[in-house]
Amino acid sequence: xxxxxxxxxxxxxxxxxxxxxxxxxxxxxxxxxxxxxxxxxxxxxxxxxxxxxxxxxxxxxxxxxxxxxxxxxxxxxxxxxxxxxxxxxxxxxxxxxxxxxxxxxxxxxxxxxxxxxxxxxxxxxxxxxxxxxxxxxxxxxxxxxxxxxxxxxxxxxxxxxxxxxxxxxxxxxxxxxxxxxxxxxxxxxxxxxxxxxxxxxxxxxxxxxxxxxxxxxxxxxxxxxxxxxxxxxxxxxxxxxxxxxxxxxxxxxxxxxxxxxxxxxxx
Amino acid sequence: xxxxxxxxxxxxxxxxxxxxxxxxxxxxxxxxxxxxxxxxxxxxxxxxxxxxxxxxxxxxxxxxxxxxxxxxxxxxxxxxxxxxxxxxxxxxxxxxxxxxxxxxxxxxxxxxxxxxxxxxxxxxxxxxxxxxxxxxxxxxxxxxxxxxxxxxxxxxxxxxxxxxxxxxxxxxxxxxxxxxxxxxxxxxxxxxxxxxxxxxxxxxxxxxxxxxxxxxxxxxxxxxxxxxxxxxxxxxxxxxxxxxxxxxxxxxxxxxxxxxxxxxxxxxxxxxxxxxxxxxxxxxxxxxxxxxxxxxxxxxxxxxxxxxxxxxxxxxxxxxxxxxxxxxxxxx
Numbered sequence: 001x002x003x004x005x006x007x008x009x010x011x012x013x014x015x016x017x018x019x020x021x022x023x024x025x026x027x028x029x030x031x032x033x034x035x036x037x038x039x040x041x042x043x044x045x046x047x048x049x050x051x052x053x054x055x056x057x058x059x060x061x062x063x064x065x066x067x068x069x070x071x072x073x074x075x076x077x078x079x080x081x082x083x084x085x086x087x088x089x090x091x092x093x094x095x096x097x098x099x100x101x102x103x104x105x106x107x108x109x110x111x112x113x114x115x116x117x118x119x120x121x122x123x124x125x126x127x128x129x130x131x132x133x134x135x136x137x138x139x140x141x142x143x144x145x146x147x148x149x150x151x152x153x154x155x156x157x158x159x160x161x162x163x164x165x166x167x168x169x170x171x172x173x174x175x176x177x178x179x180x181x182x183x184x185x186x187x188x189x190x191x192x193x194x195x196x197x198x199x200x201x202x203x204x205x206x207x208x209x210x211x212x213x214x215x216x217x218x219x220x221x222x223x224x225x226x227x228x229x230x231x232x233x234x235x236x237x238x239x240x241x242x243x244x245x246x247x248x249x250x251x252x253x254x255x256x257x258x259x260x261x262x263x264x265x266x267x
Numbered sequence: 268x269x270x271x272x273x274x275x276x277x278x279x280x281x282x283x284x285x286x287x288x289x290x291x292x293x294x295x296x297x298x299x300x301x302x303x304x305x306x307x308x309x310x311x312x313x314x315x316x317x318x319x320x321x322x323x324x325x326x327x328x329x330x331x332x333x334x335x336x337x338x339x340x341x342x343x344x345x346x347x348x349x350x351x352x353x354x355x356x357x358x359x360x361x362x363x364x365x366x367x368x369x370x371x372x373x374x375x376x377x378x379x380x381x382x383x384x385x386x387x388x389x390x391x392x393x394x395x396x397x398x399x400x401x402x403x404x405x406x407x408x409x410x411x412x413x414x415x416x417x418x419x420x421x422x423x424x425x426x427x428x429x430x431x432x433x434x435x436x437x438x439x440x441x442x443x444x445x446x447x448x449x450x451x452x453x454x455x456x457x458x459x460x461x462x463x464x465x466x467x468x469x470x471x472x473x474x475x476x477x478x479x480x481x482x483x484x485x486x487x488x489x490x491x492x493x494x495x496x497x498x499x500x501x502x503x504x505x506x507x508x509x510x511x512x513x514x515x516x517x518x519x520x521x522x523x524x525x526x527x528x529x530x531x532x533x534x535x536x537x538x539x540x541x542x543x544x545x546x547x548x549x550x551x552x553x554x555x556x557x558x559x560x561x562x563x564x565x566x567x568x569x570x571x572x573x574x575x576x577x578x579x580x581x582x583x584x585x586x587x588x589x590x591x592x593x594x595x596x597x598x599x
Contacts, residue, residue, distance in 0.1 A: 006392030010378065010385050017380035017421075092376045094341055095369050097361035098393050260343055 003098065004106040011110035029067075030122050036063050037130060052199040058225060059196075061135040064123060065221045066193060071119040073153045073216050074187065075112050079104060081165035082179060086172045090262060101162060101255060108158055137224050145233050149220035152240045157187070157216050159247035166251070169258035192218025212247070215240035270350075271445060271477040272315040272338060277347035279308040279333055307333040309501040310347065315479065317444075320471045322492035322509075323481040324585060330501045331481040332371075335447045338479070339369040352445055365394055368443040372453035375434055377422045383433040384418045387440055394441035401440070408436045411466055428459035435466070446470075448480035452487055464490050485582035497588060504588070509581070516588060517579045520558040522551045524565055525573040538564055547572065 016022060040063055043049070044056035054062065081104060084090045093100045127134075137143060164182045171178075188194055190213035197208060197218045208214050219236050222228050228236070284300045308330045315321055323331045336342045337349060340356035340363070349356055354363035377386045391401045409415050412432040417425060425433070431451075439446070451467065452460040468491055471478050482488055488495060488509070495512060497505040505512055522539065526547045535541050538561050539553035553561040558576055565571060 003392045003395070006389050010381070010389045013381055013385060014378060088374070091341055091369075091371075091374070094359065095339060095364065095367070096390075096393050097364040097395075 004102060007103055007106045008110045011107045012114060015111065015114055026118055026122065029119065030126070033064070033067055033123070033126055036067075037126075037132070052196065054196065057133040057135055060132045061225065062196060062221060064132075064134070065224060066217060067123065068116070068119060069150070069153075069217050069221060070193060071115040072112055072150060073157050073220075074191075074193070075108075075115045079108065079161055079165065081162060082168040085165070085168040085258075085262065094259070101251070104162065105158055112154070135225060137226060139226070142223060142226055145237070146220055146223045148237060149215070149223055149240065152237065152244050153216045153220055156212055156240060156244045156247055159244065159251045160187075160212065163247060163251045163254060166254040166258050169254070169261045186213055187216065190214065191216040192221065209236075209239070212240070212243040215243065269316070270314045271317040271319070271352060272313075272479070273348070273350040274314065274334075274338070275312050275348040276310045277308055277312070277334075277337065277349055278306075278310055278345045279330075279337060279342060280345045281305040281307055307501055308337070311498070311501070311503050313496060313503060313506055315477060317477050318471070318475045319494065320467075320478045320492055321480075321494045321496060322488045323479065323496050323498060324483075324488055325481075325498040325504075329499045331498055332449055334498070335369060335449055335479065335481065339367055339447050340364070341369075365441060366443055367445040367447070368438045368441070369447040370435060370438045370449065370451060372431070372450035375422075375430065376437055377430065377433060379423050380421065382419045382421055383414075383437065386422075386437050387418075390437055390440050396441055400442075404440055404442055405436070408439055411469060412436060412462075428455050431455060431459070431463070435463075439470070442474065444476055446476050446478045448478065448482075450482055450484075451480060452482065452484050460484065460486065467491060485585060488585075489581050497585075512588075513578070513581055513584055516584050518555055519552050519579055520555050521577045521579060522553060522558065522562055522565065523575045523577065524549050524551070524569070524571050527570040527572040534568070 037060070040056075040059050043051070044059060047056055049056065051059075084093075090100070093103065137146070160182065161179075164178050167178050190197075190208055190211065192214060197205060197214055200208070215236065219240065223233055223236075281304070282302050283305055285303050311330070311334070323334065325331050333342065337344050338351050338356055340359045343357050352363060352366055354360050356363065377383050378389075387405065390396075396404075409418065412435060414429070414432050414436060417429050417433060422430060422433070431454075435451075448467065452463050455463060464487060467478065467480070470476060480487070480491065493509060494507065495505070495509050496503060497512070521542075526549060529546055532541060532544060535544075535549060535551065539551040541549065542552050543550040551561070551565075562574060562576060565574060
C-alpha cells in the first residue's frame with residue numbers, strides 16, 4: 001500500500017512542475033464556469049421560466065454540479081498509457097514489482113484530489129461573487145446513493161479509458177484516435193457534460209440508459225438533484241455496477257493478452 | 268544455486284508485417300498484411316555463474332538485446348528453457364523483479380520534470396526497501412558515481428552523462444543480484460565512458476553481482492569482461508575467455524619499423540602488406556607463422572633504427588569476426 005502512496009505523492013509533485021501550465025489550467029476552468037453561468041442566466045432571465053423540467057435554480061445547480069463531477073470523474077490526470085506502450089516506456093514498469101493498472105489508478109486519484117481541491121476553492125469564490133440560488137440536497141440517503149454512484153462512475157471511466165488505451169498493443173498508431181473518439185465524442189455528449197440528457201427524445205434516452213455513458217455524470221447528478229425515485233436509483237446503480245464489472249473484466253483480459261503481444265521492440 | 272543464469276535451446280521468433288514502399292505498398296499492407304517471421308534467437312544455450320561479468324558482443328540485430336529482454340522477463344520465449352536466479356523470467360515474480368535490473372543506454376526511468384531524488388524515493392517504495400538500507404545504498408552509489416550535487420536538480424536540466432549516472436543510481440538502488448546492461452556507454456564522451464566502466468567493474472567486485480552486458484564499444488569489452496559470448500544471426504559463435512578468442516583468431520602480427528633512411532616502399536611490400544607509411548615509421552601486417560622470418564629479413568635488407576612485433580588489436584579481431592573476414596567455427 002505504501003508503494004501506491006508514494007506514487008500518489010510523486011504524481012502530485014509532477015502536476016506542479018510546470019507552474020505556468022498549472023495556472024493556465026485553473027484559469028481555463030474558471031472561465032469555463034463563468035461562460036456557462038452567464039449563458040444559462042441569459043436563458044433564464046425571467047425567474048418563472050422552466051425549460052425541460054429545469055427552473056433557473058436547478059439548471060444552475062446542474063451546471064455547477066457537472067463541473068465538480070467532471071473534476072471527480074472525467075479528470076484522467078495524465079493518462080498516457082497509449083504513449084507509454086507505443087514508445088516502449090511500458091518496459092520500465094514491467095521490470096518492477098508493481099501493478100501497472102493500479103499504478104495509473106493511483107495517479108488518477110492523485111490528479112482528482114488535486115483537481116477537486118482547486119475546483120472547490122474556485123467554485124466557492126465564484127459562489128461568493130455570483131450568489132446564484134443553489135439546490136442543496138439534505139436527505140442523507142440520497143447523498144449516500146449519490147456517493148455510491150460517483151464511486152462507480154470513477155471506476156467505470158477509469159476502466160473505459162485504460163481499455164481504450166490498451167488498443168495500442170495491437171495498433172501502435174491507433175491510440176490517440178480511439179481515445180479522442182471515446183473520450184471526446186461519446187463521453188462528453190452522452191454523459192450529460194454538455195447538456196442534460198433528459199432534454200433528448202424518450203427513445204434515445206432509453207437507448208442511452210443501457211450504455212455506460214449516462215452513469216458517468218448525468219445519473220449521479222440526477223440523484224443529487226432528487227429527480228429519481230428510489231426504484232429508479234437502485235436500478236441505475238445496478239446497471240452501472242454491471243457495466244463497471246464488465247469493463248474491469250475486459251480491461252484485465254486486454255492487459256493479459258496485450259503484454260504477451262507487447263514485444264518491447266524499439267525500446 | 269550454482270548457476271545464476273541457465274539458457275538452454277532458447278528460441279525467439281518475431282512476427283513482423285512487411286510493407287512495400289510507396290502508397291500502393293501502404294494500401295496493400297493495410298488490406299492484406301504480409302507477415303514474416305524473424306528468427307531472432309536460434310537455439311542458443313549458455314550458463315553463467317553467480318558473480319561473473321560476461322560481455323555479449325555481436326553486430327546490430329545479432330540478438331543481444333533480445334536475449335537480455337528474454338532474461339529480464341520482457342519477452343516470452345518461443346521455445347526453450349530459461350532460468351534466472353532460480354526463476355522463470357517471464358512469470359515476472361515480484362521476488363525475481365526485486366533481484367534484477369535492466370539498464371538500457373537509450374531509455375530512462377527518471378521522471379523528466381522532477382529532481383532525480385523523487386524517482387529514487389519512488390523506487391524505494393516500489394521495491395519496499397527499508398529506510399536504513401535505502402540510505403546506505405544511496406550514499407554508496409552517490410559517492411561511487413559522484414552525483415551528490417545532481418540529486419536535487421530537475422532531470423531535464425542535466426547533461427546526458429550526468430543523467431546516465433543518475434539512471435544507474437535509480438537502477439541499482441534496490442541492490443539487484445543480477446544486472447543486465449544494454450549499451451551502458453552509448454552516447455557518452457570518453458571520460459564519462461571510462462567512469463562508467465570503472466563503476467561497473469567496482470560494482471561487480473563489491474556487490475558480487477552477476478553482470479551481463481552488451482556493447483559495441485570494444486573498450487568496454489576489453490576492460491571489463493574476462494568472458495565473452497559472440498553472437499551473430501541469433502546463434503552463439505564463441506563462448507569463452509577473451510584472450511582465447513584473440514589467440515584463436517589473430518592470424519596476423521603487426522611489425523612496426525623505424526627506418527633511418529628513406530627507402531623503397533615497393534621493396535617493403537615484398538615482405539608483407541604495408542598498412543601505413545609515415546616516414547620514418549612503417550607498419551606491416553604479416554602472417555603469424557612467418558613473423559619472425561619477416562622481421563629478420565627487414566633487419567637484413569633495410570636501414571632499421573627500431574623494430575617491434577605486436578599482436579593485432581582486440582577490437583580489430585572482433586571487427587573481422589563480425590565482418591566475416593575471419594570465419595568462426597561453431598564450438599562443441
